[in-house]
Amino acid sequence: MNKLKTVNKYALAFILLAVFLIAAALPIFAANPIEANADEMAFCDDLSYLDGTSNGYTTEEIKYATKKETSFFAHPTFPDYYNTNSSISNTCANSAGANVLGYYNRYYSDLIPGNNVGAIRGDMYYYFPMAASTSIKQGVINTLYTLMGTNTPAPGTTQAQFKSGMASYVKGKNKTITYTNVMSNSKFSVDKAKASFDKGEPIILYLSGYNLTDYQDVNSVYKLYKYDFTANHMMVAYGYSKIEYYDSSSKLVKTIEYLHIAACKSETGFVYLLNGYGTMVDAEAAKIS
Numbered sequence: 001m002n003k004l005k006t007v008n009k010y011a012l013a014f015i016l017l018a019v020f021l022i023a024a025a026l027p028i029f030a031a032n033p034i035e036a037n038a039d040e041m042a043f044c045d046d047l048s049y050l051d052g053t054s055n056g057y058t059t060e061e062i063k064y065a066t067k068k069e070t071s072f073f074a075h076p077t078f079p080d081y082y083n084t085n086s087s088i089s090n091t092c093a094n095s096a097g098a099n100v101l102g103y104y105n106r107y108y109s110d111l112i113p114g115n116n117v118g119a120i121r122g123d124m125y126y127y128f129p130m131a132a133s134t135s136i137k138q139g140v141i142n143t144l145y146t147l148m149g150t151n152t153p154a155p156g157t158t159q160a161q162f163k164s165g166m167a168s169y170v171k172g173k174n175k176t177i178t179y180t181n182v183m184s185n186s187k188f189s190v191d192k193a194k195a196s197f198d199k200g201e202p203i204i205l206y207l208s209g210y211n212l213t214d215y216q217d218v219n220s221v222y223k224l225y226k227y228d229f230t231a232n233h234m235m236v237a238y239g240y241s242k243i244e245y246y247d248s249s250s251k252l253v254k255t256i257e258y259l260h261i262a263a264c265k266s267e268t269g270f271v272y273l274l275n276g277y278g279t280m281v282d283a284e285a286a287k288i289s
Contacts, residue, residue, distance in 0.1 A: 040158065041158065041159070041206070041208065041232055041281060042090075042154050042155060042156030042157060042158055042232065043092055043093050043156050043157055043158070043159075043162075043206060043207075043232045043233055043234040044089075044090035044092065044151075044155045044156025044157070044231065044232060044233075045090075045092055045210075045229060045231035045232060045233040045265075055209075055228045055229055055230045055277075056227070056228040056277070057225075057226070057227055057228070058225075058226045058228070059223065059224065059225050059226070060223070060224040060226075061221060061222070061223050061224075062221070062222040062223075062224075062245050062253065062254045063220060063221050063222075064220055064221075064222065064245035064246060064247060064253060064254075065220065065246055065247050065248040065250075066245075066246045066250070067222075067243055067244060067245050067246065068243070068244045068246075069241065069242070069243045069244075070241070070242045070243075071239060071240065071241040071242075072194055072197050072198065072239065072240055073197055073238055073239035073240075073260065074103075074196070074197045074199075074200050074201055074202050074203075074238045074239065075103070075125070075200065075238060076124065076239070077118070077124070077125065077126045077127050078099070078103060078127055078202065078236070078238040078239075078260070078262055079098075079099045079102035079103055079117070079127045079128075079262060080099070080127075080129060080130060080262045080263070080268045081095055081098045081099050081102055081130050081137050081140075081141065081262065081264075082095050082130055082263075082264055082265050082266050082268075083095055083138070083141055084130070084134060084138050084266075085138055085141070085142060088141075088142065088145050088150070089151070089155075090150060090151055090155050090156045090157070091141060091145060091150065091264075092156075092157075092233050092234045092235075092264045092265070093144075093148055093150065093156070093157035093161070093162045093165075093234045094141045094142075094144040094145045094148060094150060094157070095141055095234075095262075095264035095265075096162070096204060096234040096235065096236050096262070096264050097140075097144045097148070097162065097165065097166050097169070098137060098140045098141045098144060099202075099236045099262040099264065100166070100202055100204070100236060100286050100288070101140060101169070101170075101288075102115065102117055102127065102137065102140075103127070103202055103236075103238070104288040105117045106118060106125065106127075108173070108175060108288065110173050111170070111173055111175070111288070112136060112137070112140055114133070114136050115133050115136045115137065115140075116128060116132060116133050129268070130268075143169065144165055144166070144169060147164075147165035147166075147168045147169055148161045148162055148164065148165030148166075149161050149164075149165070156232065157234075159206055159282065162204075162234070163177075163179070166286075170288055175288050175289065176288070176289060177286060177287065177288050178286075178287050178289075179204075179284040179285065179286055179287075180192075180196055180201070180284065180285040180287070181282070181283070181284050181285075182195075182196055182203055182283045182284065182285055183280075183282060183283055187280070188274065188280050188283055190240060190242075190257075193237070193240055193283070193285075194240065196285030197238070197239065197240065199285075199287070201285040201286060201287050202236050202237065202238045202285065202286060203236065203237040203238075203259075203283050203284065203285045203286070204234065204235075204236055204283065204284050204285075204286055205234065205235045205236070205237055205259070205261070205272065205280060205283050206232075206234055206280070206281045206282040206283065206284075207232065207233045207234065207235065207278050207279070207280055207281065208232050208278065208279045208281050209228070209229065209230050209231070209232075209277060209278030209279055210228075210229050210231075210233050210235070210272065210277065210278040211226050211227060211228050211229070211272060211273050211276045211277040211278055212226075212227045212229070212263060212265075212267060212270040212271075212272070213225065213226045213227070213258060213270055213271050213272065213273040213276065214226075214269070214270055214271075215271070222243075222245060222254075222256070224256070224273075226273060226276060226277070228276075228277035228278070229277075229278070233264070234264060235261045235262060235263055235264055235272060236261060236262040236264070237259040237260065237261050237272065237283075238260055238261070238262070239259065239260035240257070240258075240259055240260070241256075241257070241258055241259075241260065241271075242255065242256070242257045243255070243256045243257075256273070257273075257274040257275065258271040258272060258273045258274055258276075259271060259272040259274065
């Protein structure tokens with residue numbers, strides 16, 4: 001009986017010690033939360049501003065006398081594929097991968113067999129839209145949905161899943177894919193992006209909150225139309241533009257910087273406004289060889 005009491009006494013002491021240690025540790029975890037990164041974050045926005053899912057809409061008008069524009073591209077035109085299969089969802093990563101494959105399909109036609117990716121018109125190569133050879137392009141998106149393990153275990157696709165699925169796809173075509181990070185101090189680096197674009201490499205954007213922006217520039221009046229979204233999303237950038245607007249006294253009144261993108265949504269023809277809405281979690285140039 002005395003032995004049992006002794007055992008119970010030690011067991012109780014052990015339990016009390018464990019509770020004390022756990023309680024002491026809780027403030028530490030509360031004060032030092034684990035920061036999310038692109039490897040942990042799932043990118044999953046299929047929503048459309050046409051469906052009223054935009055978090056905000058803003059317009060801006062700039063009147064100017066002169067302007068100076070600087071632009072550079074991986075290529076002036078680019079694929080703009082998006083999911084058309086209603087049986088799968090959260091497909092922005094799959095569509096981003098398909099756009100990268102479509103871009104390089106011009107150089108390696110076995111990446112997407114049977115895909116008539118584009119044509120030369122005059123002295124420019126133009127990529128065909130999603131409407132051309134839709135079933136073939138959608139087939140690639142479907143395949144990447146499986147290879148990336150999209151919606152497993154959580155809705156969407158992580159950065160690690162995206163890269164694993166892309167590696168698996170190109171390996172099946174006897175190719176490799178490599179990435180170059182174009183961030184600097186947690187911000188998009190224009191200099192690094194230019195270096196990648198100059199080598200003909202598109203850039204994958206991993207976004208937490210983002211914008212789709214349209215604009216008009218007519219008769220010395222610049223009008224900007226920006227839709228903001230709160231969701232996580234992936235896009236592909238293929239070019240950069242910076243426009244500086246000056247008044248009649250040559251005073252700088254506004255600078256606009258944006259990326260030319262494949263939005264990986266059914267809305268095409270938009271740009272991504274830098275320093276607009278949302279956070280760029282990561283950005284990587286992709287090279288297939």
